[in-house]
Amino acid sequence: MELTVARIGRPHGLRGEVLLDVRTDAPEERLVVGARFATQPVSAGPLTLTSVRRAQERWYVTLDRAPDRTAVEALRGVELVVDADADADDDEDAWYPHQLVGLRVEHVADGRLLGEVVGLEHLPAHDVLVVREPAGERTRVPFVRAIVPVVDVPGGRVVLDPPGGLLAADAASLVVDDEA
Known part of the structure; x- marks a missing residue:
């Protein structure tokens, strides 16, 4: 089963930065430069984060396959996902x-x-x-x-x-x- 980490939102600026709709409880751990995500739909990915910044509780990233605003706009609504089984936590109080x-x-x-x-x-x-x-x-x-x-x-x-x-x-x- 796949779990959604974030959904790609609206572009921010002209250089390919995008606002993420974060769906994880641990964005500081997941949203790091170099993190590679499968996507939903699959045809949009995989995508790698090339820059990450946080401003006023919002997360902005750039993606390896989206160098400008036009490319990012085409990815709007795409979900960044991880495999739940590969992401299993040993904490007994952890669940999805x-x-x-x-x-x-x-x-x-x-x-x-x-x-x-x-x-x-x-x-x-x-x-x-x-x-x-x-x-x-x-x-x-x-x-x-x-x-x-x-x-x-x-x-x-x-x-x-x-x-x-x-x-x-x-x-x-x-x-x-x-x-x-």
Whole structure:
């Protein structure tokens, strides 16, 4: 499986510099002069970074196969990718977003099934897990350690410590309790 490190954005200036839409958590490690990336689509690459600079939290690079603005414009939207298997990390707390999909979601207190992870959304403040609850509702769960204390990819599960009212099942039980 390939993972996207960055997407080539708009040209910057006339000499082939381009703004990157960075998709990695470690741009300082990945975006270095001489780094070579496969591309999506494959026909656009491989591409090697010939210069890298950071300005106001934005990353600008030049590419070996794009010496000017016109060449860079032709690459707009191309993704710089790496092979996930070749990039494997030995850190037990390391995972990729695609590895979360399909994991069962359990409650921290008693291990009861709360649902299944169906996605991960990247929001400005923090990521959110998208969980499909047993009754079919989709719930967005803030992906912070206080609420998601355990991510166990080899064990096929994530553990939640949800505050009251976060899950749709909580709201349904409140309605039933009120009617009693």
